[in-house]
Amino acid sequence: MCGALAPDAAESLESGGKQCAAQVTGLDLGSGAITGVQVWGERAQAHLSDDTVFLARFPGGWKVTAAGCEPQPKGPYDCEVEA
Amino acid sequence: MRRFVRDNSLTLFFLGILLLALVGQALSGWHEYNNQALVQSGAEISLLRYLSSSQFGVDVAENWQSEYLQFFLYIFMTVWLLQRGSPESKSPGRAGEESDQDQHVGRHATGGSPRWAAIGGLRGAVFARSLGLAMGLIFLASWLAQSIAGRVAYNAEQLADYQDPVSWTGYVTSADFWNRTLQNWQSEFLAVASMAAFSIYLRQRGSPESKPVGTSHEATGIEG
Missing domain, CATH: 1.20.5 (Single alpha-helices involved in coiled-coils or other helix-helix interfaces)
Structure with missing residues (x-):
């Protein structure tokens, strides 16, 4: 999972001496089927049956900049992981 | 060469x-x-x-549309509206599309007139307004391009900020679209108003955009 994260997103999970891989398992991230994808420029949004994730295009391919995202009545999504 | x-x-x-x-x-x-x-x-x-990218596209298109709008309005408005004392304006009393004789169209066309000026009809009517129409059409095309490229750039920003993208109609009614549009329009309108008014009292020797230096401030429609 950590390999799919954008560098800043993976770094945001590294705290208190714990590495990304140890932290990410404790998060409530979706794993359902993809129900819709939108690509705009160098950014994308994927809706899963149980989650919404945001991505950015990197030289090595698309990386997740935010995951475990819940829409809010106003303003940005509230995400479990974000860059 | x-x-x-x-x-x-x-x-x-x-x-x-x-x-x-x-x-x-x-x-x-x-x-x-x-x-x-x-x-x-x-x-x-x-x-x-x-x-x-759409980012480069919208930055180019938003300026192009406003320039072509400026010329479209200037070409059409100067048919009807006047500015006494300005070389950019026609003389008082000449407002309007003027007679065929004044414009050398139809049977008043001369040997050197463009063919479409002489033939009249729909083609003649279109040719008689082709300068303004061309500016107007390029304005509309550029403004449409601004809305399309602007939506892509705006949606990329939305996603970078973890927000949902918007539809085309959502974008063309957004603050971003109108802020980009109006900040360009206001500067063009100011430039035209300044040119029409400044040229009453100021001169640029040798420029056809100015009256001859020694011409009266009251003289209208005289180019240097």
């Missing part, structure tokens, strides 16, 4: 500085884009990719 350059130096000069300005805009816009991408935890892109 030298004669061609001399005969067309005004157009060639402005096309030349257009290209230089576009190169400058491309390079500075590319650096600005990459700075912003890093701030928003994204990746830098190549210059070629930037040149084909």
Whole structure:
């Protein structure tokens, strides 16, 4: 999972001496089927049956900049992981 | 070749500085884009990719549409509206499309008149307004391009900020679209108003945009 994260997103999970891989398992991230994808420029949004994730295009391919995202009545999504 | 350059130096000069300005805009816009991408935890892109991006497209189109709107309005409004004392205006009493005799159309066409000026009918009517129509059509095309490229750039920003993208109708009613549009329009309208008013009292020796230096401030429709 950590390999799919954008560098800043993976770094945001590294705290208190714990590495990304140890932290990410404790998060409530979706794993359902993809129900819709939108690509705009160098950014994308994927809706899963149980989650919404945001991505950015990197030289090595698309990386997740935010995951475990819940829409809010106003303003940005509230995400479990974000860059 | 030298004669061609001399005969067309005004157009060639402005096309030349257009290209230089576009190169400058491309390079500075590319650096600005990459700075912003890093701030928003994204990746830098190549210059070629930037040149084909909607961000570059909207930045170009939003300025083009306002310039062509300016000329479209100026060409059509100066048919009907006057500014006493300005060389940009017709003389008082000549407002309107004027007679066929004044405009050398139909049976009043001369030997050197363009063919469509002489034939009349629909083609003649279109040709008689072709300058303003061309400016108006390029304005509309550029404004449409601004809305399409602007929506892509805006939605990329929305996603970078973890917000939902918007539809085309959502974008053309958004603050971003109208802020981009109106900030360009206001500067064009100011420039035209300034040109019409300043040219009453100020002169530029040798320029057809000015009255001859010694011409009265009251003289209207006289170009140097």
